[in-house]
Amino acid sequence: MAVFLFTVPIVKASDFFALPASLAPFAAHFPAGIPPWEWLKSIGAALAGVDLPPTQGKFPAGLQVEGPVWLHPSVKLPAHATLIGPAWIGAKTEIRPGAFIRGHVIVGEGCVLGNSSEFKNCLLMDGVQAAHFNYVGDSILGNGAHLGAGAICSNLRLDHQPVVIRTADATYATGLKKMGAIIGDGAEVGCNAVLNPGTLLGRRSLVMPTVAFGGYLPAATIAKARSLVTLLPRRD
Numbered sequence: 401m402a403v404f405l406f407t408v409p410i411v412k413a414s415d416f417f418a419l420p421a422s423l424a425p426f427a428a429h430f431p432a433g434i435p436p437w438e439w440l441k442s443i444g445a446a447l448a449g450v451d452l453p454p455t456q457g458k459f460p461a462g463l464q465v466e467g468p469v470w471l472h473p474s475v476k477l478p479a480h481a482t483l484i485g486p487a488w489i490g491a492k493t494e495i496r497p498g499a500f501i502r503g504h505v506i507v508g509e510g511c512v513l514g515n516s517s518e519f520k521n522c523l524l525m526d527g528v529q530a531a532h533f534n535y536v537g538d539s540i541l542g543n544g545a546h547l548g549a550g551a552i553c554s555n556l557r558l559d560h561q562p563v564v565i566r567t568a569d570a571t572y573a574t575g576l577k578k579m580g581a582i583i584g585d586g587a588e589v590g591c592n593a594v595l596n597p598g599t600l601l602g603r604r605s606l607v608m609p610t611v612a613f614g615g616y617l618p619a620a621t622i623a624k625a626r627s628l629v630t631l632l633p634r635r636d
Contacts, residue, residue, distance in 0.1 A: 410433075410435070411435050411436070411565075411567065411570075411572065411600070412432065412433050412434065412435065412436075413430065413431070413432050413433070413434060413435065413436040413438075413439060414432035414433065415436075415584075415602070416436055416540075416542055416582055416583075416584035416585070416600070416601075416602065416603065417436075417525060417540075417542030417543060417585045417603070418432070418543070418585070419432070419525065420508050420509070420525050420526040420543055422490050422491065422508045422509040422526055423490070423506065423508050423523075423525065425450050426446040426449075426450065426488075426506060428449075429442040429443075429445055429446035429449065430442060430446070430523075435572065435574075436540055436582045436600075437563075437565070437572075437574045437576060437579055437582060437598075439523060439540055440521065440523075440538055440539075440540065440576065440579060441576075443504045443505075443506060443521055443522070443523055444486075444504050444521075446506065447468075447486040447487075447488060447504060447506065448486070450488070452468040452469070452470045452485070452488065453470065455469060455470060455471045459477065460477055460478065460479050460480070462478075462479050462480030462481075463477055463478065463479070463480060463481055463482075463483070464481070464482045464483065465483045465485075466482075466483070466484045466485065467484055467485030467486060467487075467503070468485040468486045468487075469483045469484075469485040469486070469487045469489070469501075470487070470488045470489065471483075471489045472489060472490055472491040472492075472493070474491045474492050475489050475490075475491070475492075475493050475494075475495065476492075476493070476494040476495065477495055478495055478496050478497040478498075478499065479497060480497055480498065481495055481496075481497060481498060481499040481500070481501075482499075482500050482501065482502070483495075483499075483501045484501060484502045484503050485503065486503065486504060486505075487501050487503065487504075487505040487506070487507075488505070488506050488507065489501075489505075489507045489513075490507055490508045490509040490510075490511070490526075491509045491510070492509055492510045493507055493508075493509065493510060493511040493512070493513065494511070494512045494513070495513045496512065496513065496514045496515045496517075496531065497515055497516075498515050498516040498517075499513045499514060499515070499516070499517055499518075499519070500517070500518040500519070501513065501518075501519045501520075502518065502519070502520045503520060503521065504520070504521040504522075505519050505520070505521070505522055505524075506522075506523045506524070507519075507524045507528070508524060508525045508526040508527075508528070508543075509526045509527070510526055510527045511524050511526070511527065511528040511529070512528070512529045512530065512531045513530060514529075514530050514531035514532050514533070514534060515531065515532050515533065516532070516533050517530055517531070517532070517533060517534040517535070517536070518534075518535050518536070518537070519536045519537075520536070520537045520538070521537065521538045521578075522536050522537065522538065522539045522540065522541070522580070523539075523540045523541070524536070524540075524541045524545075525540075525541065525542050525543040525545075525585075526543045526544070527543055527544040527545075528541045528542075528543075528544070528545050528546075529545070529546040529547065530546075530547045530551075531547075531549070532548075532549035532550065533549055533550045534547045534549075534550070534551055534552065534553075535552045535553060535554075536553050536580065537553060537555040537578070537580050538553075538555040538576070538578045538579050538580045539553040539555065539579075539580030539581045539582070539583070540582050540583065541581075541583045542583055542584045542585035542586070542587065542603070543585045543586070544585055544586045545583045545584070545585065545586065545587050545588075545589075546587075546588050546589065547589045548588075548589060548590045548591035548592070548593065548609060549591045549592070550591055550592040550593075551589040551590065551591065551592065551593045551594075551595070552593075552594045552595065553580035553581040553583075553595050553599075554580065554594055554595060554596055554597055555578045555579055555580035555597055556577070556578050556597060557597050560577065561577075562574065562575055562576060562577050563576050563577070563578075563579040563597045563598040564598065565598045565600060565615075565616070566615055566616065567600070567615075567616040568616070574598065578597075579597055579598050580595065580597065580599075581595040581598075581599040581600070581601065582599070582600045582601065583595075583601045584601055584602045584603040584604070584605065584619065585603045585604070586603055586604040587601045587602070587603065587604060587605045587606065588605075588606045588607070589601070589606075589607045590606070590607055590608050590609030590610070590611065591609045591610070592609055592610045593607045593608070593609060593610060593611050593612070593613065594611075594612045594613070595607070595613055595614070596612065596613065596614030596615075597614070598614070598615075599613060599614055599615065599616075599617075600615070600616040600617065601617045602616075602617055602618045602619030602620070602621070603619040603620070604619055604620045605617045605618065605619055605620065605621050605622070605623070606621075606622045606623070607622075607623045608622065608623060608624050608625070610625075611623055611624065611625055
């Protein structure tokens with residue numbers, strides 16, 4: 401009798417992004433060869449594993465800071481926002497008025513955490529732009545990823561069941577009740593788009609404005625309301 405063994409293809413974090421040098425203190429917690437949603441489970445441990453000394457200097461009067469929050473001296477602070485630790489915010493990042501950072505947040509260099517935007521249990525790599533009215537919960541945004549105004553990373557299914565990820569090749573049980581989006585390097589999400597729980601966006605993919613998208617969007621493709629369209633050839 402012939403025996404056939406079927407293996408589920410491995411979706412690796414390295415398929416979507418590369419951890420930048422600015423986040424090297426956390427590298428041991430985010431190996432490239434495991435599924436990227438496994439990184440979400442390690443954000444708390446990563447923050448617990450580094451020294452988060454109190455940030456020196458005087459905060460603006462309207463800035464509320466609670467718990468261990470480390471801010472690089474070059475971080476641009478607004479007149480009012482709420483930062484709840486543990487959190488680690490990298491160099492040259494701009495925090496805009498009304499931002500709400502509410503624990504287990506790691507942010508790389510040169511990011512924008514925007515006006516009236518909320519961030520919770522997330523990892524943002526270098527150059528991420530989430531500038532206006534965004535929700536980023538239980539999500540990972542790759543280098544140079546951009547969320548248009550009002551774009552939402554939804555992280556909880558309506559039936560409150562664990563998030564399941566489906567690609568063209570396989571189905572993956574994440575074991576996570578809350579999981580937002582995995583957004584690859586250089587990916588773009590248009591204004592007022594909604595990413596359903598467990599969304600995977602490949603490198604340089606694009607979700608058009610107002611689209612509600614769920615599932616897996618391969619690299620260098622566009623998600624429209626009813627179709628996927630291949631992007632122009634990759635840039636060198």
